[in-house]
Amino acid sequence: MDFLKSAVASAIAKGSSFPYSLGDRVDIGDSIWALHNATKREDGSSCSIFTFDIASNKSRLPLAKNAMRKSRTLRHPGVIRVIDTIETETSIYIVTERVVPLSWHVKLRSLSEETAKWGLHTVSSTLKFINEDASSVHGAVRAASVFTSESGEWKLGGFEILSSMNDEDAIIYTYGSIVPDAARYTPPEIVKGGWDIIKRHPLTAVDSYGLGILVFEVFNGGFAGGDQLGKTTNIPPTMQQSYKRLCAANPKIRLSPAHFVEQGKKSGGFFQTPLIRLTDDIESLGLKNDAEREEFINELDELSEDFPEEFFKMKVLPELLKSVEFGGGGPKVLGAILKIGSKLSPEEFNSKLTPVIVRLFGNPDRALRVCLLDHLPLMIDNLPQKVVNDRIFPPMTSGFTDVAPVVREQTVKAVLTVINKLSDRTINGDLLKFLARTANDEQPGIRTNTTICLGKIAKNLGQSSRSKVLIAAFSRAIRDPFVHARNAGLMALGATMDYFTEEDCATKILPAVCSVLLDKEKMIRDQANKTIDLYLQRIRKFTSTMPDTALPSAGPEESTKDAARIGTSNDNSWAGWAISSFTNKITTANGEIEPTANGKPAESDNARSASAPRSTTSTPAVEPNPAKKMLRPAAQLNRSVSEQPAPVAAKFEEPGKADDDVYEAWGAMDDDDEEEQPSKDDDPFSPVTQPKPLPSLTTSPKSPAIPYDDGGEPDFAGWLAAQSKAKSKKPLPKGLSKPATTTAASRTVNTPAAKPKTVVAPAKKIDTTPKDEEEDDGWGDAWD
The missing domain is CATH 1.25.40 (Serine Threonine Protein Phosphatase 5, Tetratricopeptide repeat)
Known part of the structure; x- marks a missing residue:
């Protein structure tokens, strides 16, 4: 019959009319209550429910009803907070905040000393309130009556015999002895004289004794009986004297909970x-x-x-x-x-x-x-990534332009933290623009940190703009007047080498690093050498995989002819190439003199040295085979500046549209002070510099402008002719001498002139008159 009533009570608790859902049962040892974890059906909030089965514990029903009544009326931060109480014919329910028995932590001995002191202070303060303010006696202070809330605070419960001393028929006098495990925790004077004796002793005596037992339990993991009480094993030294007074056998000299708190609060006390x-x-x-x-x-x-x-x-x-x-x-x-x-x-x-x-x-x-x-x-x-990218990073960017340097510096450092939570569009758009500003900051430390930051986030940058941005930033950094900024630039280049192509390494990075090989600081020179070694190893490894030549293979006949023409090409001496050039001019000067319209032979340009000026007295010869033209394009010597073709460097002036905004921001990093950067006119590799035309050669009045052709080889013959004129002063044959005087008008392009007659004489006198220095074309000066 009792079992049936218990089952019915459980069914009611789990039924739809009950506003709480019972969960797992929690073990609280020997108690009149069964503790369950529960949730409130209305909002799903967590709670705990103490349940009492009336049918199976009729003898202790007064204890359960007293606990329910006292828990509803007693309000204190150190007391378990009661949410609701429900009483039916079969059960009593006390709904409280979610709690866990302190005895769990005591048995596991998982409480640190500081946490134990903190909890004992809470329980002592609560007992002080019960004894002094409520004029009541708890009567069952022990580890089983204390619980910990979700916040970790210790909460006092176990109000089964909590009684007001102003009540003559207090429940503690009648039912104090039927509390579970009462014999082990009852004070010695009550064991001898019963619960009524507490009327003749201080009101706090019973609770002081229980507080002493709780102190022993907390620091020793449990309490076996009265013979252990008073021992100071594991009790903190500063607390031992007060603890002994709590457990004194004479109830009149016991330290009350209020005085226990006061002792602990003194300067240097155990509650400080x-x-x-x-x-x-x-x-x-x-x-x-x-x-x-x-x-x-x-x-x-x-x-x-x-x-x-x-x-x-x-x-x-x-x-x-x-x-x-x-x-x-x-x-x-x-x-x-x-x-x-x-x-x-x-x-x-x-x-x-x-x-x-x-x-x-x-x-x-x-x-x-x-x-x-x-x-x-x-x-x-x-x-979350969306919160960082959309709601945190936009206000964070104001730090890049803040007037306070410390804000700008911390913002740059924070980039490393948030980079993985930013989208690619944000990184390659707004972030790079702001980093371009801090890379030119007036504070050297901020410039240095920006360089370090770029080196660390290089893997997050887009492939289309990564190499351009990094090369521009690091090249600027290694020219920074701040020594640590230069060192950061060199180290960043070494760390990000894998992100650059071999062409960028050879044509852009190595020349920039070479500029600091002679830096005034040894640290920079050493780091520059290390960086150069890294890049040279990579370039050498790459070039070992390249073919020996990119020229197409020649046919058998052309190979034989070329071998005959450059017979000295295998000469390993320093002048081997020059001799080859000279023999090239000699071996190609063959052919026949064709008669002119008058029946007289014309001078052949093929028999003339390449350094001698072309004669315009004869009819223009047949144009040579186009296949044997020089490999490099002929320079247009007499073309005006407005007619010159646009420079080939246009490809450097039109970057891809996808990177325009970002790369333009970083492009500004290549602009240095005027005294640091060479002028554009002095830099032949500048993409915006107009190519300078070669100096014009003197032509006869009749002959059209002919580009200078050295056949792809250095003009060694011309150099010999210039040397012979300057040193030996030996005259040339009359047929090879220059025209008499070249006027300014004869130098003008496309100036018409009368065609001189061609005269072929069997013999010519050698003209020993020295040439005017104005007529010297100056091509051999560079070889002196």
Whole structure:
């Protein structure tokens, strides 16, 4: 029959009319209650339910009803918070906040000394309230009557015999002895004289004795019996004297809970701990002035890692958030918030901290923003990517242009933290533009950090603009007047070598690094040599895979002819190439003299040295075979500047449209001071420099302008002719001498002139008249 009633009560509790859903049962040892984890059906909030089965415990029903009545009327922070009470014909339900029995932690001995002191302080303060303010006696203080809440705070329960001493028929006198395990925890005077004797002793005597047992249980993992009481094993030395007075056999000399708290609160007392001070001050944090708030935060920083995390999450964190957002808590309070937030789960972080952090990034307080940037590593893992990219990074970018250097520097450093939460569009758009500004910052440390930052985020940059941006930034860095900025640029080039092509390495990076080989600082010279060695190894490895030549293979006949023409090409001496050029001119001067229209032979240009001016007295010869023209294009000597073709470097002036904005921002990094950069006219490789035309050669009045043709070889013959004229002063044959005087008009392009007659004489006198120095073409000067 009893079993049937119990089953019916359980069914009612789980039925639809019951507003709570019972969950797992929690073991609380020998007790009149069964404890269950539960949830409220209305909102799903967690709670605990103490259930009492009337049918199976009729003898203890008065205890259950007293506990239900006292728990509803007794309100104190150290008492379990009651949400609801339900009484039916078969059961009694006390719905409370979610709690866990303290006996679990006691048996596992998982409580640190600081946490145990903090909890004992809470229980002692609660007993002080019960004894003095409520004029009542708890009567069953022990580990089984204490619970821990979700915030980690110790809460006093077990109100089965809680009685007011103003009540003559108090339940403690009648039912005190039927409390579970009463014999082990009953004071010695009650064992001898019964519960009525407490009327003749101090009101606090019974609870003081129970508090002493609780101290022993907490530090020793349990309590076996009265013979252990009074032993100081594992009790903190500062607490031992007060503990002994709690357990005194004479009830009149026992230390009351109020005096126990007072002893612990004295200077140097056992209750003078940062955690206890934090608990006392947290409720009034918003009312403290700046000095008091700073002292509070300093104490908060002193707390070790073994303090109860739940207390910080549930109690401290909400108060800190109120203070920093509405009470002017400042960066110190924010630092404490983020330190606690690092221990939250992602769900807890998003619900409690993310909205506040997003609002704080828009705060104009520079100290607060710097603190946020400093603590980004602690919270970035818990922030969703969309929140970082869309709601945090946009206000964060104001730090790149802030007037305070410390804000700009911290913003650059924070890029490394948020880079993995930014989209490719944000990285290759806004971020690179802002980094281009800080790369030209007036503060050398910010320029250096920007270079380091670019080296570390190179893998995140888009492939289309990565090499352009990095080369421009690092090339600028190695020309920075700040020594550490130059060193950072060189090290960044070494770290990002894999992102550049071999052509970029050889044509852009190595020339830039070579400029600091003679740096005034040895650190820079050494780093430059290391960087050059890295790039040279890569280039050598690449060139070993290249073919020997890119020219097409020649046919058998042409190969034989070429071998005959450059018979000295295998000469390994320094002048071997020059001899080859000279023999080239001699071996190709063959052919026949064709008669002119008058029947007289014309002078052959083929028999003339390449350095001698072409004669215009004869009819123009047949154009040579186009296949044997020179490989390099002929220079248009007499073309005006307006007629010259556009420079070939146009491809450098039109970068791809996808990178225009970003690369233009970084292109500005190549602009240095005028004294540092060579002028464009002095730089033949500048993409915007107009090519300078070669000097014009003197032509006869009749002959059209003919480009200078050296056949692809150095003009060794011309050099010989110039040397013979300058040193030996030997005259040339009359037929090879230059025309008499070349006027300015004869130098003009396309100037018509009368065609001189061609005269062929069997013999010519040698003209020994020295040439005017004005007629010297100057082509041999470079060889002197």
